[in-house]
Amino acid sequence: MNSAKYVFGKTLRMISLLIALCIVSFILVKNSPIDPVQAYIGADMMRVSEEQREQIAENWGLDKPPVEQFFNWAGAIVKGDFGSSMIYREPVIDVIGKRFAASLALMGVAWVLSGIFGFIMGIVAGMNQGKLIDRAIKWYCLTLAATPTFWLGLILLMIFSVGLGWFPIGLGVPVGVLSENVTLSEKLYHLILPALTLSIVGVANIALHTRQKLLDVLASDYVLFARANGESGFGLVWKHGLRNISLPAVTLQFASFSELFGGSVLAEQVFSYPGLGQATVQAGLRGDVPLLLGIVLISAVFVFTGNLIGDIICSVVDPRIKEGRSSV
Amino acid sequence: MNGLSKAENNLFGGIIGSGSLHLQLNRRQKTLIVIGISSTLLIAIMIAAQLMSNQAIATNFSQQNLAPSWAHPFGTDWLGRDMFTRTIKGLSISIQIGLLASSVSVVIALVLGMCAATMGKKVDAAISWLVDLFMGVPHLVALVLIAVVFGGGAKGVIIGVALTHWPSLTRVIRAEVMQVRTSQYVQISRHLGRSRLWIATKHILPHLLPQFFVGLILIFPHAILHEAAITFLGFGLSPHSPAIGVILSESMGYLAAGMWWLAFFPGLSLLIIVRAFDVIGDNLRTLLDPHSAHE
Numbered sequence: 001m002n003s004a005k006y007v008f009g010k011t012l013r014m015i016s017l018l019i020a021l022c023i024v025s026f027i028l029v030k031n032s033p034i035d036p037v038q039a040y041i042g043a044d045m046m047r048v049s050e051e052q053r054e055q056i057a058e059n060w061g062l063d064k065p066p067v068e069q070f071f072n073w074a075g076a077i078v079k080g081d082f083g084s085s086m087i088y089r090e091p092v093i094d095v096i097g098k099r100f101a102a103s104l105a106l107m108g109v110a111w112v113l114s115g116i117f118g119f120i121m122g123i124v125a126g127m128n129q130g131k132l133i134d135r136a137i138k139w140y141c142l143t144l145a146a147t148p149t150f151w152l153g154l155i156l157l158m159i160f161s162v163g164l165g166w167f168p169i170g171l172g173v174p175v176g177v178l179s180e181n182v183t184l185s186e187k188l189y190h191l192i193l194p195a196l197t198l199s200i201v202g203v204a205n206i207a208l209h210t211r212q213k214l215l216d217v218l219a220s221d222y223v224l225f226a227r228a229n230g231e232s233g234f235g236l237v238w239k240h241g242l243r244n245i246s247l248p249a250v251t252l253q254f255a256s257f258s259e260l261f262g263g264s265v266l267a268e269q270v271f272s273y274p275g276l277g278q279a280t281v282q283a284g285l286r287g288d289v290p291l292l293l294g295i296v297l298i299s300a301v302f303v304f305t306g307n308l309i310g311d312i313i314c315s316v317v318d319p320r321i322k323e324g325r326s327s328v
Numbered sequence: 329m330n331g332l333s334k335a336e337n338n339l340f341g342g343i344i345g346s347g348s349l350h351l352q353l354n355r356r357q358k359t360l361i362v363i364g365i366s367s368t369l370l371i372a373i374m375i376a377a378q379l380m381s382n383q384a385i386a387t388n389f390s391q392q393n394l395a396p397s398w399a400h401p402f403g404t405d406w407l408g409r410d411m412f413t414r415t416i417k418g419l420s421i422s423i424q425i426g427l428l429a430s431s432v433s434v435v436i437a438l439v440l441g442m443c444a445a446t447m448g449k450k451v452d453a454a455i456s457w458l459v460d461l462f463m464g465v466p467h468l469v470a471l472v473l474i475a476v477v478f479g480g481g482a483k484g485v486i487i488g489v490a491l492t493h494w495p496s497l498t499r500v501i502r503a504e505v506m507q508v509r510t511s512q513y514v515q516i517s518r519h520l521g522r523s524r525l526w527i528a529t530k531h532i533l534p535h536l537l538p539q540f541f542v543g544l545i546l547i548f549p550h551a552i553l554h555e556a557a558i559t560f561l562g563f564g565l566s567p568h569s570p571a572i573g574v575i576l577s578e579s580m581g582y583l584a585a586g587m588w589w590l591a592f593f594p595g596l597s598l599l600i601i602v603r604a605f606d607v608i609g610d611n612l613r614t615l616l617d618p619h620s621a622h623e
Binding site for chain 1: 460476556
């Protein structure tokens with residue numbers, strides 16, 4: 001009951017934020033120097049007369065006052081109609097749907113890998129505090145946190161694609177093959193390098209966080225007591241540490257959707273992977289306003305969903321949070 | 329280090345029993361030295377970028393595509409431009425944009441954090457809602473949106489980077505102000521009849537200054553990385569300016585030809601700069617934080 005209330009409250013807040021996001025982005029775009037008609041016409045600028053341009057503007061309702069335009073746009077979005085993309089010439093929702101699937105595969109692989117490896121690295125470092133392996137892991141994580149994702153992608157590309165020739169240079173699918181005919185193994189093959197890039201960068205945060213949590217736990221009284229009882233090594237961590245450090249790790253990993261999305265934008269650009277990140281860049285560079293606004297909203301929903309899942313898992317799994325809320 | 333500190337060490341060693349006699353420097357001195365080295369590196373890059381002539385990055389077809397050598401430590405590109413000079417100038421641009429953007433972000437965070445903590449529940453709710461709004465959109469997507477609507481180019485990037493780095497620091501400052509405000513000595517001060525302004529400037533502000541400076545330096549690396557990322561994606565500075573993002577995105581076309589140095593060195597330099605800022609920020613926090621200042 002309480003959990004349901006909690007989730008409901010969070011969702012309500014999300015909806016209010018989404019509405020605000022619509023308003024803010026609409027105002028921003030309205031006052032920007034982007035001319036949607038020009039973005040639509042593109043290279044055919046010379047062949048389109050002034051009257052035709054006005055007709056396009058009228059057809060889109062651009063001659064109406066901004067407030068009316070906003071309500072038309074927002075009303076359509078509530079019905080699930082995000083308009084149509086100018087550069088891909090199909091409904092925004094279709095573009096996003098198709099590309100999000102590709103991006104989700106990429107982000108999902110990277111997310112799972114970085115979560116597992118980051119957690120293990122954090123535990124190893126925390127158990128060996130001050131030793132060489134701890135310092136090595138810490139140094140590695142701090143350095144990775146300072147590494148530009150796209151540069152790491154370029155380095156991997158140079159080593160594995162150009163140098164060793166194991167992987168293709170870019171493109172999500174083989175050249176000269178229709179997208180329907182691409183097999184799953186080919187898709188996976190093209191996924192490896194970008195996913196590897198995101199995973200390598202992704203471990204830093206979770207590893208450092210887990211390490212710190214484990215150190216806190218190991219300094220506690222109950223661990224001291226356990227040690228006095230003769231427990232030590234991995235058994236001690238397994239019995240007394242794991243539960244305490246896994247929850248924050250789960251929350252953190254679900255809260256990392258924002259960075260994950262940003263990282264995938266960069267990785268997709270480096271490896272020419274046809275996902276949502278690449279569409280974001282194209283929409284921005286070529287002034288495709290409907291697509292850009294659609295991506296902004298969808299990515300916000302994505303980030304929120306991550307946070308919400310993290311919260312729900314915590315409130316279901318952690319008895320303290322459950323009790324804490326019911327007593328309030 | 330010198331005679332005095334050694335004597336002090338001996339003194340303390342004598343008192344505590346087993347002091348850190350074997351260490352020649354205490355942690356505070358080490359921290360200061362690390363900060364000094366990192367700062368020197370950054371300042372040296374800024375000065376070097378000003379002193380270097382533009383001749384080295386002019387098109388020079390007699391020196392195309394050279395691998396790294398003593399004359400060209402980072403090699404040259406397909407237009408015969410010296411990559412070392414371009415990298416240093418690019419880093420200098422990055423540092424300047426980073427400085428500007430993080431200053432703006434820190435000021436926004438300071439003002440909003442103070443307001444949230446002192447101006448009542450409604451303002452607090454409004455500001456935490458605003459923070460959630462900004463944190464709800466993936467940072468890079470927000471950057472793209474802002475850079476695009478402000479017309480792209482250097483202006484769009486600077487505005488974008490400056491306007492998106494304040495939310496997390498705002499939360500920190502809000503929590504800090506809340507904590508100081510409810511502490512006993514502030515309550516007593518209020519009961520003694522001190523005005524709100526007096527309390528704000530004499531009690532709260534001194535606590536915020538360390539947060540302010542550390543925040544400024546710790547936002548820096550993020551700002552620089554985001555500037556490079558958005559420039560790499562093609563939104564930022566014009567292709568003629570020697571920004572790191574531009575250099576790396578240009579290099580993509582030449583990787584297949586085996587010209588690894590075009591991407592390797594500029595990116596590595598950026599990594600070192602970002603790391604230098606991280607090191608300064610972390611060490612400064614250790615020094616300024618009363619809990620760890622005397623370790």
